[in-house]
Amino acid sequence: MLHIVKDAEPDSLRQDRKDGNSFNDRKCKKELNDALITNQGHLCVYCMKQIVLPNVRVEHYKPRKYKELVLVYDNLFLACEGNEGNGKSRHTCDVKKGESELQIDPLNPEHIKKMGYGTGGNIYSSDDQHDRDLNIILNLNEEELIRIRKSYYDIITDRIEQAKVEGEYSFEFLDKELQKYVKKRRGKYLPFCGVAVGYLKEEMETLRGQSY
Structure with a gap:
């Protein structure tokens, strides 16, 4: 998951709310989707897969x-298709969540800071309730997601080990790598960028602590 920062809501959504149309206006649907996918950098709000309109x-x-x-507006996000149609055990994200309620909030940066990623590709939170949300309600430790996250975890750890061997490893090196994942390119985040962001921030904290 990523911390989502929202821009101003579309005028058409405000008007739709005033008129009580509940997305019946085609212009509202388009402007809402465009705004949400921009806010989220073209990633699913939960699993961080790349998403493409209208899917x-x-x-x-x-x-x-x-x-x-x-x-x-602050209650609305875009999610991936969540393996819908591939068996309930594989359902993730909004498809798995259904009408359940979450405690972990993508708009709350403190909630995102409590999350981490294991060497095997699992996602977890130091908060027990949030950890339950990730595992049970959203099923973000589904087998395919674990495999994908592990591949991204291995890429960033190999990059850091290479930098250590070649003498490039430093706080500045880590920060430069971090910027590749926290900044959008042409309006898009890299898929599963939270894995690299979490690992790099841990490395930076460790290095900062060794400097004192």
């Missing part, structure tokens, strides 16, 4: 039973 799901963070939040 997305509009995710209501607080489920639709909260009728007063159905058209609230």
Whole structure:
């Protein structure tokens, strides 16, 4: 998961909310999808797979039973198709979540800071409730996701080991690598960039501690 920072909501969504149309306006749907995918850097709000319009799901963070939040911008995100149709054990993200409620919030940077990634590709949180959200409600430790995250984890760790061998390893080197993953390129984040971001920040903290 990534920390999501939202721009101003589309005017058409504000008007749709005022009119009580609940996405019946085609212009509202388009502008909402465009805004959300821009905010998220073309990644699923939960698993960080790359997403492409129109093959997305509009995710209501607080489920639709909260009728007063159905058209609230901060309650809306874009999610991947979550392996829908491939068997319930493989369902992830919004497909797996359904009408369940999460405690971990992609708009809260403190929640994202509590997350980490293991050497085997698993995702976890130091907060027990958030860890349950990741594992049970969102199924983000589904087999394919673990495999993909491990491949990205191996890439960044190999890059760091190479830098150590070649004498390039330094705080400045780590920060330069970090910028590749925290900044959008042509409006897009690199898929699964949170894996590299988490690892690089840990390396930077370790190196900073050794400097004192």
